[in-house]
Each structure stands twice: as C-alpha cells, then as structure tokens.
Amino acid sequence: MSKVLMKGNEAIGEAAIRAGCLNYFAYPITPQSEVAEYLSHRMPEVNGVFLQGESEVAVGYMIFGAAACGARVMTTSSSPGISLMSEALSYIACAQCPAVFVNIMRGGPGLGGILPSQGDYFQATKGGGHGDYRLLVLAPASVQEAVEMVMMAFPLAEKYRNPVMIMGDGLIGQMMEPVFFPDNLKTEQLNTDSWATSGMKTRGSNTRNLVKSLYLDPIQLNNHNLHLKAKYDRMKAEEIRFEPYNIESGYQVLIVSYGTMSRVCRTAIDNLKAEGLEVGMIRPQTLFPFPEAAIRDAASKESCQIVISIEMSMGQMVEDVERSVRGRKPVEWYGKCGGEVPTPEEIMEVVHSFVKSARKEQN
Amino acid sequence: MGKTFHKPEALSDQPTHYCPGCTHGVIHRLVAEVIDELGIRDRTVGIAPVGCAVMAYNYFTCDFQEAAHGRAPAMATGMKRVRPDLMVFTYQGDGDLASIGMGEIVHAANRGEKFTTIFVNNAVYGMTGGQMAPTTMPNQRTTTSPFGRNVAEVGMPIKVAELLAALQTPAYITRQTVIKPKYILKAKKAIRKAFEYQQEGKCFSLVEVVSTCPTNWGMTPLEAVNWAETTMLPYYPLGDLKTPESVNGGTDAK
Numbered sequence A: 001m002s003k004v005l006m007k008g009n010e011a012i013g014e015a016a017i018r019a020g021c022l023n024y025f026a027y028p029i030t031p032q033s034e035v036a037e038y039l040s041h042r043m044p045e046v047n048g049v050f051l052q053g054e055s056e057v058a059v060g061y062m063i064f065g066a067a068a069c070g071a072r073v074m075t076t077s078s079s080p081g082i083s084l085m086s087e088a089l090s091y092i093a094c095a096q097c098p099a100v101f102v103n104i105m106r107g108g109p110g111l112g113g114i115l116p117s118q119g120d121y122f123q124a125t126k127g128g129g130h131g132d133y134r135l136l137v138l139a140p141a142s143v144q145e146a147v148e149m150v151m152m153a154f155p156l157a158e159k160y161r162n163p164v165m166i167m168g169d170g171l172i173g174q175m176m177e178p179v180f181f182p183d184n185l186k187t188e189q190l191n192t193d194s195w196a197t198s199g200m201k202t203r204g205s206n207t208r209n210l211v212k213s214l215y216l217d218p219i220q221l222n223n224h225n226l227h228l229k230a231k232y233d234r235m236k237a238e239e240i241r242f243e244p245y246n247i248e249s250g251y252q253v254l255i256v257s258y259g260t261m262s263r264v265c266r267t268a269i270d271n272l273k274a275e276g277l278e279v280g281m282i283r284p285q286t287l288f289p290f291p292e293a294a295i296r297d298a299a300s301k302e303s304c305q306i307v308i309s310i311e312m313s314m315g316q317m318v319e320d321v322e323r324s325v326r327g328r329k330p331v332e333w334y335g336k337c338g339g340e341v342p343t344p345e346e347i348m349e350v351v352h353s354f355v356k357s358a359r360k361e362q363n
Numbered sequence B: 001m002g003k004t005f006h007k008p009e010a011l012s013d014q015p016t017h018y019c020p021g022c023t024h025g026v027i028h029r030l031v032a033e034v035i036d037e038l039g040i041r042d043r044t045v046g047i048a049p050v051g052c053a054v055m056a057y058n059y060f061t062c063d064f065q066e067a068a069h070g071r072a073p074a075m076a077t078g079m080k081r082v083r084p085d086l087m088v089f090t091y092q093g094d095g096d097l098a099s100i101g102m103g104e105i106v107h108a109a110n111r112g113e114k115f116t117t118i119f120v121n122n123a124v125y126g127m128t129g130g131q132m133a134p135t136t137m138p139n140q141r142t143t144t145s146p147f148g149r150n151v152a153e154v155g156m157p158i159k160v161a162e163l164l165a166a167l168q169t170p171a172y173i174t175r176q177t178v179i180k181p182k183y184i185l186k187a188k189k190a191i192r193k194a195f196e197y198q199q200e201g202k203c204f205s206l207v208e209v210v211s212t213c214p215t216n217w218g219m220t221p222l223e224a225v226n227w228a229e230t231t232m233l234p235y236y237p238l239g240d241l242k243t244p245e246s247v248n249g250g251t252d253a254k
Helices: A008-018 A033-045 A056-068 A079-095 A121-126 A143-160 A170-174 A218-238 A259-275 A292-300 A317-325 A344-362 B024-038 B052-058 B072-082 B094-100 B102-111 B160-165 B181-199 B221-235
Strands: A004-007 A023-026 A049-052 A073-077 A099-105 A136-138 A163-169 A176-179 A242-245 A253-256 A279-284 A286-288 A306-311 A331-335 B044-048 B063-066 B087-093 B116-121 B171-177 B204-210 B239-242
Touching (some): A004 A008, A008 A099, A008 A143, A008 A163, A008 A176, A023 A056, A023 B072, A049 B072, A056 A073, A056 A099, A056 B063, A056 B072, A056 B102, A073 A079, A079 A121, A079 A163, A079 A218, A099 A143, A099 A170, A121 A163, A121 A286, A136 A143, A143 A163, A143 A176, A143 A218, A163 A170, A163 A259, A242 A292, A253 A292, A259 A279, A259 A306, A259 A344, A279 A292, A292 A317, A306 A344, A317 A331, A331 A344, B024 B052, B024 B087, B024 B116, B024 B181, B044 B052, B044 B072, B052 B063, B072 B087, B072 B094, B072 B102, B072 B116, B087 B094, B087 B181, B094 B102, B094 B160, B102 B160, B116 B160, B160 B171, B160 B204, B160 B239, B171 B181, B204 B221
Parallel strands (some): A023 A049, A073 A099, A099 A163, A136 A163, A253 A279, A253 A306, A306 A331, B044 B063, B044 B087, B087 B116
Antiparallel strands (some): A004 A176, A242 A279, B171 B239
16 A cells, blocks of 8 residues: 555554454544544444443443453543543553553643643553553654554554553644555454453353452462563563664764654754754653663763753653663753643754753863 | 252352352352353353452353443443354442443443343442442431431432433343342343343343342341342332333333
8 A cells, every 4th residue: 555644543543453453442532533533434344343432431441341352452542531541451451451542642630731742651651540550652753653553552462461552642643644554564363262251152162261350369469460560571671662863973962752742852953963963862662661771871872961851741751761861961851731842943942051051060 | 850950050169258148149040040041151251340249250150351340331332342242241239330330331221232231239338348329228327328328418219220211222121139039030030031132132131139238237138138128129119111122213111
C-alpha cells in the first residue's frame, strides 16, 4: 500500500485492524473520538467488533473480559478517561491479560482542557491504578510512528501478557500526516490455551482456566508480585527503545524529550547547530521501560555540561531523567502545559539561558 | 435401580466457605445442575463478583473470570461480543450489582447483551461485614444503619428486577427464592430458562434470588428463612417480571 494522508486518530484505528485487532471498545472523549468514529464503520467492514460502552469504567472491563478469553483487543481514550480505566488496568495487569490502551493526552488535572499535553507521564509509567504493576508504554512522535507502535503493541502485549499503553499527545491524534501501513508488522496471535477463559471445548481441554487477581494468602500474593516484577525486569532488559539525535557531535547540552515535544526540540537543535551551539537529544520511544543507560551514557560525555528534560508537563519525566543521570551532570526541566506547545525559538532561548547559567556556576 | 442423586459435574469437591444457613450453596448447585443438563460446561465462562461469592470459581468446574466490584456485566459484555458462542453468566450480590455496579447492569441489560446474571439479593453486604445495601429493608439494622434503615435519609430499597424490567429492550427478568424447598424447583426452572434464552441468542436474562444471610442478620438459619419470607417476599414479590415474548414492538411488559 502506498502512502495515504490520514489524521492520527484515524490512522491509529486503521493500524489496529492492520495489526489483526478486530475488537474495539471505547467511550467518546476529545481529542480522540475520531478513533471510535472511524472504527464504528471500519470494524463492520472486516467483521470486527465495535462497541461504544456506557463509561470508561465499563469499557476498561469490556477490554478485560474480551482479553481474558483470548481476544486481541484495544481501546482508546484521553486523560480523564484513562483515569477511569486505571482501575481496570490494575486488574488486567494483575490477571496478566494482553490488551492495548491508547491515551491521546489532553491537559489536566481535572477536566483540564482538550489541547495536547504530556501530563499523564506519571499515570502511565508509575501506576495510575493501585498496586505494584507496570504498563509497557510506547510514545510516538509522528502519525507514522503511532501506526507502527500500534502494530507493535499487540505482539508486545501478548509476549508479556500485560497491557501496553500508547501515549500520544493531542497533536498526534489530531494532525494529518502521510502514513504507510507496513504489512510486515502484522503478527499472528500467540496461543492462549494455557491461560485464557476461552471455553474448554475451544482449546480441547478438560482443565478449566481461571483469570483472577485475588490472592488472599500473603505468601502467594508476594510470589505473584515477584513474578510480575520479573516480567517488568525482562521488559527493561529487552524492550527499551529510544532515538538519539545529533549525539555524534560534541554537544554541550543534552535534551531528553518525547512525542510531539521532541519534534519541536529537533528543529531547535538544528537551528542552534547553525548558530554554532551543539545540542544532542535522546528521545525515549518507550517511557516504561525508560532508556536510563542511554541517557546516562549520553550525559556522561565530556562535552556535555547540562541535561534538560523538555516536556509538555510541569516536570514529570525529569524525575526519571535525574534518576538516570545519577548526579553526574546537572539536570534541569523546562515545560509548558495546558495545550501551549513551546516553539523552537522558545526552546533555543531556554537552552541558551541554561548554558549561560551553567557557565556562571563553573566560573 | 441406579444412583439418582449426585453432585453435578459443574460443581467441584472444594469444601464450602459459606456460612451455615447461607443460600449461596443452593444457588451454586442449581446453576451447576442447569449447566450439566444443557451440556454446556465446556463452553461456559462464569464471572465472579466481589462479595461473598468472590471465590465462586472454587466451586464451579468451568472457566471463570473474576471481576472488580460491580463490573461483571461489563466483562461479560466484552466476552460475549468477541465470543458469542460461549455461554457466559455473572454471579453477583446486591452490593456488587445494585450499588457500585448499577451502571454496568442497566446498560448491559439495555443493550440486550446475551448473557445471564444470577443476582443474589440478601439485603446486606455480606463479605465486608453486614453493612447496609441498596436492597436493605426499611428499618433493617445493619452495621452501617445501627438504628435501622431510615428511608427518609437513604431512600427505599431498590427493586432491581422491576427496575430492569422497565427497560424497553426485550429480556427475561425474574425474581425467585431458594429459602424453602417449595421455591427451589421454581428457581431452578427460572435459571434454566435464563440460560436457554442465552443459548438461543435471544436476550439478556437475569434471575434475582431472594436469599438469607443469618450471620449478618444476627439470626439463626431458621429465623433468617422466616424473616426473608415474611419481610422480604412481600416487598420483593416472586415471579417473572418480563419475558422477551411479552415485549411486542417496544411496548411495556405488563
């Protein structure tokens, strides 16, 4: 298939179908409702399931029920809706069912706004719901990457039997870009016979399967959590993805930025280069697992004087950046939220001022 | 003459955790008998609630999922939509279904989801220690209504079967009880009918079962049975509230 011009939200819906996901449940919320609108007519065309639930709470459990019987399933929502689905995410992670959740982030807290934001970083990477669980979190920076990440998300969810979250900001959902749907990312679903409540007849078994999250025995619950932790550790070992930019240069400043914000930073980096100031960037593509080692290594470069986490939030990812850098270089934060996306000029100014203050401190 | 009474195949050998005089055991057995009779155990998936029946999966031998509090109808919806060939039932108490899960059950019923709900109404939160439920009777004392349910403050008990029967979508909605042998066969027939409607892909089906909770009511099992009969049954009358046949062209079931 050649390239087509598509809105991010619609491309995400199409990517799910191309990935072999024929089951979609959702509740309308701006700025992601176009996914539901698109799939409401596309799913019937491919004999798939489309259902608009009565709330995000219910949708979270429709996903759980469908995932628990072994179906490839996805939902999409935006920040306040993800808060409501977070209960289900905790249950799904504990019960170890694969499912894909897309969060087209808008500004918060509360009802917040409907413009792009990256304010749900903590929610996605540190929990959101209760208990010790993790999501595998993918953060696209373009419509094309959103398509690829949706297609990758299903095999990842199945490999780990864990929910995968795609974190796009409102811009990723709302903008139109040329996209290409790669056939090679379509995968067959892994066999679910050992765990899914698919009906004993379906799997030709006399043993029933049980999908649950209750462990009243403290030793069993601890053991279950150790098992989950081992899985999350395996994600850390095998699934870290990031994109370095201008990292071969003798950069004085290292930016860490993801999603739409990283694209603005890229332009700023190019402009600064033309001015004679070298700036490198690590763009996390997975927010969990976080590219700690890559950031630490990049920050350790002798020329690097300062690390700046630039995000459309009041400073969330910066905590992981600090953790990664481990005090080897000063770590600063810059960001805006509420829907205002910092401009390249603003980023350039920020970089200049941080460089200046770093020099002052050195002197 | 062969053995005529035996444990249903759909029930396990697990010793019960339910209290003496609790009706969950009887209801479990009726559901299991129906599963056996319809020969559907190998394609049935149950969904356990949060409440006393949270570990219902220990007693059944079919596939089982465990829901969060009140969310079983949403899980059943997800499952039936992607696997209409499976037989799906939720097993829920009154705190689970009529309080925290009211939204999910109303919308599942209104969409006409093709699964079956066994709704156990014992007028109290059981597992958490006898707190007031939406179904608690007027003036009934519970651990959170120590002076009796004050209907001026918290309203009248919710009649779930009547509430769901008022929806315009065709459904099978019935109220039964298992507190005395004379009611049990009728309850079983209703449960069977509910599963059959699902099997035919006809409609949503719900069997409300008026039940006892001697432990949290502070009664002996016998006192509990009598209290349920004299206090609950007049308020929660037994019988079919709605059958899919009774709805024609969207008119009300009378």
